[in-house]
Structure formats: structure tokens, C-alpha cells
């Protein structure tokens with residue numbers, strides 16, 4: 001299987017790097033384009049078996065899957081450029097572009113094209129992405145194939161396109177929200193006498209452990225919270241103080257603003 005990535009920047013480059021660590025695609029079968037040699041040099045330095053080119057038409061040649069990872073406003077121009085060499089009846093097209101609908105993708109790539117919209121997050125670089133996937137005109141085998149590719153770089157979940165905005169808020173913007181909680185907790189730790197590096201290590205590992213409790217136990221957050229909140233104890237005092245300051249409401253409002 002050959003995969004072409006148009007746009008080897010943060011997201012496209014991370015996907016290319018992630019693919020090299022998986023077993024589904026041979027490194028020699030990954031090709032990536034970018035606008036500048038500087039970006040391609042970084043990929044060459046990472047693994048010189050990845051095929052790289054400034055020329056998008058060379059990169060998509062013979063590809064089974066073409067991943068579009070340019071900025072949204074460049075998509076139409078890039079598709080126009082590669083359209084003459086695309087084999088729309090045989091290829092699968094994957095867009096990681098936030099906010100670009102299947103309606104628009106069908107318009108530029110063809111109404112019968114097999115399309116996927118994919119929203120990974122930046123932890124894809126470490127193989128720890130939460131990747132949300134929606135499909136259009138795809139068979140269940142094609143859906144399984146795309147999910148298995150992104151499962152090699154974290155976890156993936158197939159959803160209806162109408163949920164992509166919500167999934168982007170939770171899964172993609174969510175990285176920033178989780179990190180802002182970590183920063184806030186660090187500031188409290190520093191006020192209480194910890195050095196920043198100590199506070200960061202404690203909070204980051206605690207958040208990672210809390211997430212693992214949910215992922216491994218498959219439990220509801222409140223079940224795990226109950227285990228920490230001794231009646232009359234200090235944790236419930238802290239939680240209630242956060243709620244008085246509007247913690248849950250602030251999180252809900254922040255996520256709903258991401259559209």
C-alpha cells in the first residue's frame with residue numbers, strides 16, 4: 001500500500017513519522033510533499049527512505065491513499081494541480097483539514113470519490129493521538145483500513161460527519177485545554193513552594209494516570225473521583241472551591257465556543 005501526503009508540516013509530517021513506526025505501510029511507500037525544501041529536509045533527516053518532493057504530482061503518483069494536510073485555504077489550488085494525475089476510481093482521499101466538509105471535498109475531488117475526514121491531534125507525533133474519522137462513499141473494508149492506519153498512531157473512532165465539530169473541540173483543541181489545566185495546577189504548586197519542574201512532573205504524570213484510570217478501567221470520571229474524595233477531606237474542599245469559581249461551566253463554555 002502506498003500513501004501520499006500533500007503538506008508535510010506539523011500534521012502531515014507527524015503522520016509520515018508515525019507511519020514509519022507502524023507495520024501497515026513500508027517506509028519506501030510513503031511519499032510527502034511540501035512547499036519548501038527546508039520542510040522536506042527535516043523528513044529526509046528523520047528517515048531518508050521516505051520519498052519527498054516539492055512536486056505534488058510526483059508525490060501522488062501510484063498512491064492508494066492520498067492524505068491532504070495543507071492549510072484549508074490552499075486545498076482547492078492543490079487539488080486543481082494534482083487532479084489530472086489522480087485516479088479517483090481507485091484511490092482513497094483523506095483530508096485532515098479542519099472545517100472542510102464532504103460537500104466541498106466531493107465538489108473538488110468528484111461526487112463518487114471515496115473520502116475520509118480525519119481529525120488527529122498533535123500527540124500523533126508520539127503515537128498517542130485521539131483521531132476522529134468520518135467517511136463518505138467508503139465500504140466497511142475501506143473504513144477499517146483507514147481506522148487501522150490511525151490506530152497505529154494512537155486511538156481512532158469512526159463518527160458521523162455532523163459530529164466532527166464537537167469531536168474537533170474535544171479531541172483536537174482538547175490538547176490545549178488539558179495543557180492549560182496543567183499550567184494552572186503548576187502555578188498553584190509553585191505558589192505552595194514547588195519548583196516549576198517539580199510541579200510540571202507531578203501534574204503531568206497525575207493527569208496521565210487519571211486518564212489511564214478511565215481508559216483502562218472503562219469507568220466514569222465520577223467513580224474515580226469518589227475514590228479520592230474522603231467525606232470531609234481536602235479533595236472535596238478543593239473540588240467544591242473550583243466549582244464555586246465556575247470550573248465545569250467554564251470548560252463547557254470553552255468547548256462550545258470551538259466552532
Ligand SMILES: NC(=O)c1ccc[n+]([C@@H]2O[C@H](COP(=O)([O-])OP(=O)(O)OC[C@H]3O[C@@H](n4cnc5c(N)ncnc54)[C@H](OP(=O)(O)O)[C@@H]3O)[C@@H](O)[C@H]2O)c1
Nearest residue numbers: 007008009010011034035036039069070071072096097098
Ligand atoms: N496542527 C494541528 O493540531 C491540527 C490538528 C488537526 C487538523 N489540522 C489540520 O492540518 C492542516 C495542516 O495544519 P498544520 O498545522 O500541519 O500546518 P503546517 O505545519 O503549516 O503544514 C502545512 C504544510 O503544507 C505545506 N504546503 C504549503 N503549500 C503547499 C503546496 N502548494 N503543496 C504542498 N504542500 C504545501 C507546507 O510546506 P512548508 O512547510 O514547506 O511551508 C507545510 O509543510 C490544516 O488544514 C489543519 O486544519 C491541524
